[in-house]
Amino acid sequence: MAQFSLVSASVGLITLQNPPVNALSAVLRQGIVDAVEKALCDPKVKSVVICGQNGIFCGGADIREFGTNMRGPPLIPMIHAIESANKPMVAAIEGSALGGGLELALGCHYRIAHSQARLGLPEVTLGLLPAAGGSQRLPRLIGVPAALNLITTGRHVTAAEALQLGIVDQVTDHNTVDAAVKFSQSVAGQSLDGRRISTYPCPVQPNLDAFFEEAMLKVRQSARGAIAPVACVQAVRAAATLPYAQGMKREKELMATLFTSGQARALQYCFFAQRAVGRWSTPSGGRWDTSKPRPVHTAAVIGLGTMGRGITVALAQTGLSVVAVETQVKQLTEAKQAVSGMLERGATRRGAAPTPDRITYSENIQAVAGADLVIEAVFEDMALKEKVFRQLSDVCKPGALLCTNTSALDIDHLASQTRNPELVVGMHFFAPAHVMKLLEVVYGPRSSSQAVATAMQLGKKMGKISVAVGNCRGFVGNRMLKPYLEQAFFLLEEGATPELVDRALEDFGFPMGVFKVSDLSGLDVGWRVRKADGMVESGLSTGPSARIRQGRRYSPLGDLLCEQGRFGQKTGRGWYLYDKPGGRVSKSDPWLHSFLEEYRVQQGLVARRVDQQEVLERCLFALINEGFQILEEGIAAGPEDIDAIYVFGYGWPRHRGGPMFYAGMVGLAKVMERLDHYHQAHPDEPSLQPCSLLRRLVASGKKLHSQL
Ligand SMILES: CCCCCCCCCCCCC[C@H](O)CC(=O)SCCNC(=O)CCNC(=O)[C@H](O)C(C)(C)COP(=O)(O)OP(=O)(O)OC[C@H]1O[C@@H](n2cnc3c(N)ncnc32)[C@H](O)[C@@H]1OP(=O)(O)O
Numbered sequence: 001m002a003q004f005s006l007v008s009a010s011v012g013l014i015t016l017q018n019p020p021v022n023a024l025s026a027v028l029r030q031g032i033v034d035a036v037e038k039a040l041c042d043p044k045v046k047s048v049v050i051c052g053q054n055g056i057f058c059g060g061a062d063i064r065e066f067g068t069n070m071r072g073p074p075l076i077p078m079i080h081a082i083e084s085a086n087k088p089m090v091a092a093i094e095g096s097a098l099g100g101g102l103e104l105a106l107g108c109h110y111r112i113a114h115s116q117a118r119l120g121l122p123e124v125t126l127g128l129l130p131a132a133g134g135s136q137r138l139p140r141l142i143g144v145p146a147a148l149n150l151i152t153t154g155r156h157v158t159a160a161e162a163l164q165l166g167i168v169d170q171v172t173d174h175n176t177v178d179a180a181v182k183f184s185q186s187v188a189g190q191s192l193d194g195r196r197i198s199t200y201p202c203p204v205q206p207n208l209d210a211f212f213e214e215a216m217l218k219v220r221q222s223a224r225g226a227i228a229p230v231a232c233v234q235a236v237r238a239a240a241t242l243p244y245a246q247g248m249k250r251e252k253e254l255m256a257t258l259f260t261s262g263q264a265r266a267l268q269y270c271f272f273a274q275r276a277v278g279r280w281s282t283p284s285g286g287r288w289d290t291s292k293p294r295p296v297h298t299a300a301v302i303g304l305g306t307m308g309r310g311i312t313v314a315l316a317q318t319g320l321s322v323v324a325v326e327t328q329v330k331q332l333t334e335a336k337q338a339v340s341g342m343l344e345r346g347a348t349r350r351g352a353a354p355t356p357d358r359i360t361y362s363e364n365i366q367a368v369a370g371a372d373l374v375i376e377a378v379f380e381d382m383a384l385k386e387k388v389f390r391q392l393s394d395v396c397k398p399g400a401l402l403c404t405n406t407s408a409l410d411i412d413h414l415a416s417q418t419r420n421p422e423l424v425v426g427m428h429f430f431a432p433a434h435v436m437k438l439l440e441v442v443y444g445p446r447s448s449s450q451a452v453a454t455a456m457q458l459g460k461k462m463g464k465i466s467v468a469v470g471n472c473r474g475f476v477g478n479r480m481l482k483p484y485l486e487q488a489f490f491l492l493e494e495g496a497t498p499e500l501v502d503r504a505l506e507d508f509g510f511p512m513g514v515f516k517v518s519d520l521s522g523l524d525v526g527w528r529v530r531k532a533d534g535m536v537e538s539g540l541s542t543g544p545s546a547r548i549r550q551g552r553r554y555s556p557l558g559d560l561l562c563e564q565g566r567f568g569q570k571t572g573r574g575w576y577l578y579d580k581p582g583g584r585v586s587k588s589d590p591w592l593h594s595f596l597e598e599y600r601v602q603q604g605l606v607a608r609r610v611d612q613q614e615v616l617e618r619c620l621f622a623l624i625n626e627g628f629q630i631l632e633e634g635i636a637a638g639p640e641d642i643d644a645i646y647v648f649g650y651g652w653p654r655h656r657g658g659p660m661f662y663a664g665m666v667g668l669a670k671v672m673e674r675l676d677h678y679h680q681a682h683p684d685e686p687s688l689q690p691c692s693l694l695r696r697l698v699a700s701g702k703k704l705h706s707q708l
Pocket residue numbers: 020021023058059060061062063064075096098099100101103122123126128129130131132134255256259260272275276
């Protein structure tokens with residue numbers, strides 16, 4: 001609802017009240033309409049201030065209403081009524097004014113913001129555009145280039161930037177409502193003719209056609225198939241070229257296409273999934289709302305390779321004291337320099353002062369004795385990690401949490417090396433650890449719920465999307481990656497090229513195809529794991545048994561490349577060719593194509609035409625099938641957890657909602673039918689056999705996601 005009161009004898013104060021973010025639900029819209037009418041009819045009221053309760057102006061339209069039969073007064077006429085009012089309407093912006101919230105403020109004649117407020121039109125991130133006049137008013141207020149930037153990226157700006165851009169009229173460090181009331185009194189009675197943004201001409205943009213062509217090209221390149229950014233450009237173009245009323249018509253048409261699109265559903269699902277994963281639970285009864293995290297003031301990192309350095313930076317940026325331990329002197333010296341550089345660059349990027357140096361370096365593991373939480377990030381070798389955990393168990397103070405950054409090894413086994421296995425959890429970061437948003441918090445059967453809660457809370461403080469998952473080989477993300485990679489290799493054997501597979505995946509929306517990613521992260525990483533698992537046989541034998549391991553199809557292609565010293569970008573050669581070791585730009589490699597042809601001849605394989613659809617179905621459906629298996633085993637609590645992991649850690653295109661959501665969009669029956677089809681053709685590939693949860697869901701007609 002919206003509360004109306006009279007303050008300072010002549011100011012009507014309208015307070016938006018819809019916790020937690022004052023989203024513009026039907027009830028709130030009705031409340032605003034009624035309150036505005038009251039204010040305009042009351043002769044005592046000379047000016048009006050609109051604010052939000054609990055320190056937040058408004059988080060925009062109520063996203064939960066979008067999938068429903070929307071009732072209540074529509075936003076556009078409500079905002080028009082505010083703009084055409086004959087008493088000054090002033091928005092007092094605290095906290096956030098986002099989406100419809102900012103559009104409401106743009107309908108006001110003046111905007112006063114608190115210095116800590118954030119403003120933006122993030123609709124594009126929900127698969128929409130600012131369709132309550134935002135796409136038409138903002139360009140008129142701040143010019144086309146600045147408006148286009150805000151609308152197509154959805155970025156939030158600080159109050160200071162908003163002032164500089166001309167979005168707000170005043171910024172205050174004090175009580176915003178008081179400032180707005182005072183301001184509204186100072187302008188009461190003045191003409192409002194120059195204050196109605198919809199009447200402004202859009203500032204002239206030179207070379208309009210060329211400007212929008214370039215903008216469209218840029219957006220199409222970065223959008224990777226997302227339709228909302230393209231519609232946003234079209235809407236701003238309408239603002240720049242059409243009178244306001246016609247621009248509004250165009251805004252509405254464009255919104256109508258987006259509003260019911262699968263992409264909007266997927267993106268809005270991601271919005272809620274991102275928040276749902278914070279409400280974690282474990283099979284042993286641990287829950288986010290009943291488990292109290294331990295305080296963490298000092299954290300320690302053991303091992304300062306690439307991951308350890310990134311984790312140190314991420315911890316330091318959170319404001320914690322950090323003890324960083326590396327036993328090799330040369331590595332320690334290099335790490336100190338690298339960490340300082342990363343912190344400085346981070347501060348420059350954020351426009352902030354460098355993080356005060358709260359990092360203590362040491363060669364000695366004893367240095368972690370006072371830490372509340374330790375993250376082990378040594379080389380991925382079980383014997384080495386066992387040793388570190390035994391040492392930590394001796395050295396650390398009672399109650400200290402012992403975490404491992406392993407990407408696949410058994411957490412429970414590591415816990416068994418310590419005196420307090422309940423204090424052991426995995427904190428699986430993704431490289432670069434100070435940049436990537438995802439953190440898998442891995443619990444074993446003996447991890448206490450307090451340990452899980454502490455790691456989850458620390459992840460949140462570090463700005464990560466933390467997802468609690470059970471302990472199994474590869475946890476959730478890497479475990480699902482295995483069948484995906486396997487299928488990509490098999491497709492090469494059957495006639496595809498790395499270019500064809502990568503193109504299919506990039507057209508789907510991944511920033512990089514599987515072979516480019518493999519070149520980037522290093523082919524030797526997987527090779528080492530396969531060797532440790534006893535999968536690698538050196539040299540190339542022939543005959544069907546050469547491509548069978550442990551009773552199932554196996555492709556030695558990756559191993560053969562590694563034997564040739566082709567480790568990817570770092571050696572300048574992998575699945576692609578690079579201009580030099582460390583080069584970034586991939587080129588097609590004729591050597592690789594001849595190698596694949598020779599390989600097929602040696603193995604008696606006849607190349608056939610593989611199309612993009614087969615690439616997607618085999619790679620993605622095998623990955624999704626593993627996701628169903630993970631759900632069945634209870635390793636992930638729900639589909640949102642898997643989807644958040646893939647969207648935030650593995651480049652799954654957000655506008656496709658994550659693998660499990662995508663499966664629902666395709667239709668579970670179709671996914672199962674295609675898996676059955678491919679499994680019949682390849683009976684030695686168990687990852688193509690639909691798992692029993694998928695079969696049961698299809699048989700019962702049940703859905704995995706209520707939104708579908
Ligand atoms: C047939 C065709 C017809 C076509 C025509 C249809 C016309 C329809 C007319 C629509 C007009 C369009 C209007 C407008 O342009 C569209 C919008 O405004 S879309 C919404 C834009 N706003 C946002 O994207 C902001 C989203 N929120 C946030 O970024 C953050 O929540 C916050 C506001 C910065 C606060 O952050 P935090 O303090 O960290 O809090 P949380 O994020 O954890 O949120 C707390 C809680 O609130 C829920 N929530 C947040 N915002 C909204 C929202 N806008 N609607 C509903 N719910 C919201 C959030 O989910 C949390 O709850 P939980 O999920 O944890 O239960």
